Amino acid sequence: MERLIDLFFSWDALEPYLPSLVRGFWLTVQITFISFFFAMIGGIFLAVLRQQRSASPEPIVRAAPAFARFIAVVYIDLMRGLPALLVVLILYLSLPFSGIPLLEDVGNVTVGIIGLSLVYAAYLAEILRAGIESVERGQVEAARSLGMTSGETMRKVVLPQAIRRVMPPLMNEFIILSKDTSLLTVISVTELVGAARDAQSQTFNSTSLIAAGVGYLIFTIPLTRLLDHYIERERRQHGAGTVVIP
Amino acid sequence: MSHVVESVYALRVEELHKSFGEHEVLCGIDLQVHKGEVVCVIGPSGSGKSTLLRCMNLIEVPTSGRVFIGEDELTARRAKTNHLRSRAGMVFQSFNLFPHYSVRDNVALAPMKVKGMSREEAHERADELLARVGLSAHADKRPRALSGGQQQRVAIARALAMDPEVMLFDEATSALDPELVVEVLTVMRELAEGGMTMVVVTHEIGFAREVGDRLIFIDGGRIIESGVPAEVIANPREERTKQFLARVL
Numbered sequence: 001m002e003r004l005i006d007l008f009f010s011w012d013a014l015e016p017y018l019p020s021l022v023r024g025f026w027l028t029v030q031i032t033f034i035s036f037f038f039a040m041i042g043g044i045f046l047a048v049l050r051q052q053r054s055a056s057p058e059p060i061v062r063a064a065p066a067f068a069r070f071i072a073v074v075y076i077d078l079m080r081g082l083p084a085l086l087v088v089l090i091l092y093l094s095l096p097f098s099g100i101p102l103l104e105d106v107g108n109v110t111v112g113i114i115g116l117s118l119v120y121a122a123y124l125a126e127i128l129r130a131g132i133e134s135v136e137r138g139q140v141e142a143a144r145s146l147g148m149t150s151g152e153t154m155r156k157v158v159l160p161q162a163i164r165r166v167m168p169p170l171m172n173e174f175i176i177l178s179k180d181t182s183l184l185t186v187i188s189v190t191e192l193v194g195a196a197r198d199a200q201s202q203t204f205n206s207t208s209l210i211a212a213g214v215g216y217l218i219f220t221i222p223l224t225r226l227l228d229h230y231i232e233r234e235r236r237q238h239g240a241g242t243v244v245i246p
Numbered sequence: 247m248s249h250v251v252e253s254v255y256a257l258r259v260e261e262l263h264k265s266f267g268e269h270e271v272l273c274g275i276d277l278q279v280h281k282g283e284v285v286c287v288i289g290p291s292g293s294g295k296s297t298l299l300r301c302m303n304l305i306e307v308p309t310s311g312r313v314f315i316g317e318d319e320l321t322a323r324r325a326k327t328n329h330l331r332s333r334a335g336m337v338f339q340s341f342n343l344f345p346h347y348s349v350r351d352n353v354a355l356a357p358m359k360v361k362g363m364s365r366e367e368a369h370e371r372a373d374e375l376l377a378r379v380g381l382s383a384h385a386d387k388r389p390r391a392l393s394g395g396q397q398q399r400v401a402i403a404r405a406l407a408m409d410p411e412v413m414l415f416d417e418a419t420s421a422l423d424p425e426l427v428v429e430v431l432t433v434m435r436e437l438a439e440g441g442m443t444m445v446v447v448t449h450e451i452g453f454a455r456e457v458g459d460r461l462i463f464i465d466g467g468r469i470i471e472s473g474v475p476a477e478v479i480a481n482p483r484e485e486r487t488k489q490f491l492a493r494v495l
Contacts (some may be wrong), residue, residue: 111468141305142342142401146356147332156355160346 006205013205017195018179021208024195025215031109031191032178035116039177044120047128048073048154053231072125079122085183088115092187112184120177127169131162167234171227192216255314256281256412256443257302257334262311264297271297273467275311279412284444286454286475289464290490295447298464303334316411332360334403341397343389343404348390349376350385355406357383358410368407375403379433394424398431412443420449433470438485451494453481463487 007014047071052065079087088123092111095103106114135158143153163170182193190198192212199208264272266304271294279285281327289295300306302313304320305355315318343352350433353372357363363371376382379399381392389397398418403412415434431453437443438457443485448454454461454475463484471478473489479495482488 076474136340136342138338138340138342139344140299142336142344142404143330143356144340145303145331145336146404147307147328147360148356149328152359156359157344161344164346 008206008210010205010207013203014199014211016103016209017121017199017202017208020190020195020199021211021215023193024190024192024212025219027109027180027190028192028215029179029219031113031116031181031184031189032174035113036122036174036177038113039120039124039131040119042117043124043128044159046076046121046125047132050076050125050129051132070119076122076125078127078133081118082119084116084180088112088183088187091115101241104235108184108187108189112181112187116177116180116184120173124174126175128162132158134165135161162233168227168231171223171230175223178219179216203240225238247292253355254264254280256283257315257445258312258314259298260311260312260314262298262301263309264294264301264306264452265309271467272301272308275464275467275469276415277462277469279443279445281411282441283459284438284442284446284457285460285462286458287445287447287462287464288451288454288494289470290488293464294467296416297334299414299445299447304333305335305336328360332356332408333411334412335408335413337398337401337413337415337418339420341389341394341401341421343397345389345402348386348388349381349392349400352389353407354399356404357407357436371407372403375406376400379403380429393426394422395429398430400423402430402433404439406437413437413438415444415446415448417447417449427481449478449494451491463490465490 009242049068051070054062054065088111091114094108095111098104139157139161140153143157144150149157180190184191185194185197188194192215196208196212200206255278257277259275259277259327261275262272262275263270275294275298277285277298284368287295287298297306301308301311303315304313308321311321315333318330319325320327334479344347344355346357348367350372354363354365354368357368357371358365373382373385376385379402381396381399381403384392384396384400389400392400398440402413402418418434419430422430427450431450434446434453435457446454446458458475461473461478462469463471463482463486464477471482471484478487479491482491
């Protein structure tokens with residue numbers, strides 16, 4: 001029993017590696033936020049691309065938005081269908097030989113962020129699309145009747161409402177993304193799991209892995225609580241959600 | 247030598263057709279609205295009256311035909327649609343206020359975005375218009391906090407903020423509780439008295455009779471009858487108009 005306790009909860013085994021674990025934690029947090037930021041930009045772009053429609057009766061004019069939709073659908077299907085790990089690996093192993101000026105010599109962390117952003121953009125796009133479609137047609141009609149362009153209408157009227165409505169699933173993706181950053185250990189990024197693994201391989205003691213687990217929970221549990229709080233507030237304000245009749 | 251002919255029409259519709267798939271909703275509508283004129287449009291549900299109004303600022307794209315605001319053709323191939331649209335203000339049955347903005351910002355948004363007004367300027371103008379529809383006290387609230395009648399008055403102020411040449415009302419009072427209808431009709435009446443050109447799709451026959459300069463009865467996508475409201479209402483010439491009026495009066 002004592003041996004088990006020592007295996008998982010040994011302060012002595014953990015202590016020398018704490019600084020590197022903290023660095024790993026910090027890197028995980030950074031990668032999560034930066035990847036999510038770019039995934040949101042990509043996701044909004046894809047979602048809007050998927051929404052393109054032309055009111056014109058002319059086939060040639062209609063072809064452009066149809067092509068835009070097609071591109072978006074292909075991208076989303078591709079990125080949702082492939083394992084994030086494979087996407088990251090492909091980038092990591094191919095970019096150095098690609099001859100593409102800036103991308104040729106980026107670091108591991110950057111490659112990881114690019115990979116995760118590309119994959120999560122596809123997931124976020126689908127969520128955002130549902131949000132955009134949930135905004136009543138009358139909102140767009142009102143904005144357009146005031147002379148606003150379709151772009152202004154999207155930015156000022158549709159997207160703010162859409163994002164608010166899909167906040168819970170977006171936050172969910174954020175939490176999943178924070179955990180998926182651990183995939184980057186395979187391209188030797190020493191984020192939280194990587195740092196813990198390094199410590200374990202030196203000491204053959206698992207406390208560092210437990211500590212890494214605690215690190216994720218410190219990050220994700222407040223977020224889930226925050227999310228619940230947000231949903232409750234929205235429910236009170238807008239009367240959405242489960243109805244309780246006494 | 248050239249000179250600009252000032253049009254007497256605020257809005258013109260020529261040979262307007264609109265089909266949804268196989269179903270033809272508008273079967274060739276011709277309509278000229280004089281500056282300062284109030285045209286009320288009545289007709290049974292599904293007659294095409296709302297579609298006609300929505301075609302007037304291209305929220306619905308006509309299948310064929312032409313729409314003019316002033317002298318400018320909205321349906322022209324290279325028309326600056328966004329700009330032209332802003333010259334016709336629209337008020338919807340379901341208000342369609344922006345729920346994520348305050349009442350003041352609802353009114354100020356389009357002047358800032360479309361007219362390039364500064365925030366201060368747009369807010370000042372918004373406050374003016376809100377005072378005009380009697381809602382100064384509610385400027386900082388969200389639309390949700392207002393009654394239906396108040397929301398519709400905000401929607402009118404929002405449309406007026408773009409200084410439109412013509413106002414289009416699409417059953418503006420149909421979604422309101424009976425006791426709230428009056429406050430909206432009062433604002434509309436004041437607008438008409440101030441010389442605003444208006445096209446009003448409505449079920450309020452009383453309003454059409456008292457405020458309208460012309461009454462148009464539409465059925466089956468065609469203008470069946472048109473004339474001075476009091477006369478059309480008292481002595482409709484067409485059988486279908488008689489039947490409709492008998493049902494709603």
